[in-house]
Amino acid sequence: VGTFKSAMKKMYETSKDLDSNLANFLLTYRNTPHSATHQPPSVLMYNRSLRFNLQQIKPTDKEISQNLQPEAEQKLLDLSRKQRCFEDNQPVYVQLDTGKDWKQATVVKRCGETSNVYEINYDGRIIKKHADKLKSRHIP
Numbered sequence: 001v002g003t004f005k006s007a008m009k010k011m012y013e014t015s016k017d018l019d020s021n022l023a024n025f026l027l028t029y030r031n032t033p034h035s036a037t038h039q040p041p042s043v044l045m046y047n048r049s050l051r052f053n054l055q056q057i058k059p060t061d062k063e064i065s066q067n068l069q070p071e072a073e074q075k076l077l078d079l080s081r082k083q084r085c086f087e088d089n090q091p092v093y094v095q096l097d098t099g100k101d102w103k104q105a106t107v108v109k110r111c112g113e114t115s116n117v118y119e120i121n122y123d124g125r126i127i128k129k130h131a132d133k134l135k136s137r138h139i140p
Contacts, residue, residue, distance in 0.1 A: 003029075084131035086110070086118055091137040094120055094129055102135060 004025065011021040030042040031050055042050045086092060086107045093102035105122040116131040 084116065084134065086131070086134060086136070091139055092120065093135040093137050094122055095133045095135075096122075104137060107134075 007025050008018075008021055011024065012018075015021055027050060031040050033040050037044065040049060042048065088107060088109055090107045092105055092107055094105040095102055103122060105120045108119040108121050108126060111117040111119060111128060117128055118131065118134060119126050119128055120134070
């Protein structure tokens, strides 16, 4: 309800036509992927996306992947599957919860075979951090 009200108020500033604003809002809302299902409501309901102006300007992911050469497509897939792996005693930068800056630390060990959580030594303390909060640090 809050999303609808705020969108309608914003659209009312530029256009006073409520029917047009409502139609635009519903079209946009029904084509936006939901955070839980990762699918737009139109796909879940009608098994297809609804057509709107943005699709005429920007090609869909399916069209882009069809136009890619096999080598470029494989390279793109490899980049998207990039896994972060760190070795024991590897120097890293860690992002702590308290700030946005990166601090120097050292990996102690990985917490499990398939886990992306690592025990790190930061300032003499052992703390657990996810691989997303770690960056490799190269010592010259």
